[in-house]
Amino acid sequence: MAVSIVLSHISALLVAVLVLLWALAFRTTIFLRFYSSSVDGAATATAVAEFDHLYFVLHTLLMVIGFILFGGEGILAHRWGVGLGWARGPRKAAHLWLQGAALGFGVAGLLTKFKGNKGVLANFHSLHSWMGLLCLLLFAAQWTMGFLSFWNRGEGWRARTLLLPWHVFIGIFTYSLAVATAESGLMEKMAFLHTKHGIPRSSLEFTLINVLGLTLAIHCGLVVFTLIPVKHKESSNSTMVSSAGEHLNSKFVFS
Template identity: 50%
Template sequence: MATSVPTSPAPLLLLARISGLLVSALVISWALLFKSSFRPQSTSQEDLIYAVLHPLLMVIGLILISGEAILVHKWLPGSRGFKKSVHLCLQGLALACGIFGIWTKFHGNDGIAANFFSLHSWMGLICISLFGAQWLMGFMSFWHRGEMRAVRITVLPWHIFLGLCTYGLAVATAETGLLEKITFLQTKKDGSKHTPESMVVNSLGLGLALLSGVVILAAVSPSSQSFRSELTYSQSKKLMT
């Protein structure tokens, strides 16, 4: 029976980078070209800046950086410990961006209660809580390698599973935020449903869906190196028997 060799992750990594650049370009264009729609009833320049920072921090800071952290083990050369340290630092940076991004949304005269009413806000709070718990578990595991070796081996599959779920939840939360925003814009009086802004927002949603699919696929795809190691081990075992 022929054994199929897994393909190199390089094409998936390239597609992930292209998708990330596309998403970055779309969210920056949305924030710069249509910034007046973020706070249409506010005359405060500070409120406008915080409103524009929210999608930038949550998309570029949280989703793109955390996606890059997930893919570190697939492309970064070096020892396993070095890859873990880079992964931990990138996830810490993504977590900081996510916390500050939520703070920008709750900042201002409206307060927390006025902004905590939608499915988007509920999902965002759950997502950042899971993200923080994941990072804390990784931090404790990294600095207590010897003492927590047995525990780390046990929880590693769950850490990977919850990490990918949290990443998917972050993308889903962003999608609900885009839907909430575009629905608000389209239900305004004399608001058209076919505007340049709606095209940008819809394209951003599709770009996020593509990015998340590619990142998760690249993360779960077996690497050629590990496959060759397993194949060599199985062949040696057959020769011994």
Template identity: 50%
Template sequence: MAVLISASRPLLALARVAGFLVAFLVLTWALAFKTSFIPHHSQTHEDLIYSVMHPLLMVIGFILISGEAILVHRWLPGSRNLKKLIHLCLQGVALTCGVFGIWTKFQGRDGIVANFYSLHSWMGLICIFMFATQWLMGFLSFWHRGEVRTLKVRILPWHIFLGLYTYGLAVATAETGLLEKLTFLQTRRNVLKHSAESMIVNSLGLGLALLSGLVILAAVLPKYNHYNVLQSKLTGSETKKSSSYLKERKY
């Protein structure tokens, strides 16, 4: 347990490195291979901008910022309320980026239905809906933190679980999007399987998988203070049991 607790800081550092790597890869892909984002049967500059903005908003704006919001409780010093406020603000920024990221797919000439037919698109809509619900719950909980305290304590584990599940779902949705896009490029636009673009997209997928694992592990890792309290309680209970047992033996 002590080894896990001492590994918290290296995990945060690794998560930041993985985040910078993911940001670098998605920026390189979007800027160096812009022609791959030109929609089918469209050559307009506006459609190109919308297509490029979608992966940037969803990966950097939605996944990376929401991951940083999850890690706020691990590295930010200060009171619990301050941490909750920063967490809420970062999640609000991530939600805004996610909504605008989906909004860009509504701007194509092919229409709304043409952009929401695949597993990737369905998962994306579900993920944004769940994320918005989670953020609204956190917002109401922050501004009414003195009310129904017992109820808040009961729903907190579910809030944490759904938050981490939604984050994992967002990463899984991005992975399906990368697979969908790369399959389209290789089959319709003759992008070679061993080309530089294919390597960048595959590396981006691996980077997202690594990042999600580090963020979730850092989030669920026991805190030192909580571990000390738990250990003291367990030690105290064991001491009481031992003393009562000795008294029984004595009499």
């Protein structure tokens, strides 16, 4: 198995660990918030479960681990499937269902933003939210197009050949857009923590968020790096059609 695939798996694991660490170790800002209130001058510990914080942690976990990391594994299914000795059919199935799972997690992550106590529209005024909506729409269209054009053999080989480069391009673009959207969400959250909660930028939590963002960017780079050289290498050796009209060896990563 190629070194870049192993590194992409390691970076994905690191991203998942960092997100879970943020969720569990910093409960005051990302999970259920507990704080002390003063009544008649006497400080009493009051546990207040703010559902907006719960929805935020669910949104973060579903989008980063579910949508981005599952989506990345689905994108690389053709690569690590070859390393495991899988035939073309199982690789296509793994690609299809991992991407489908990622789409499901993404929709669930979007729905958590409809549950906040500020209402629906209050969560869709930022650039982060607009990028997220665009990303999900592209991902859904991409998955549907891939299913109809490649998994369903009713389409002719010529139509699939014409659609394949667009499938590859939109897939890479959408995945990169998802990572960029997550990075903008991290920046948005850091600004909120600093202005609303007074958390200093030199705090341990801010350091963790920065490391998470950097690791996520590196993971995205590894995924794209793993895809592009293989696409060029295999496309140069592709044959067009057999005597029966079957597409033989066009082994693009998203096919």
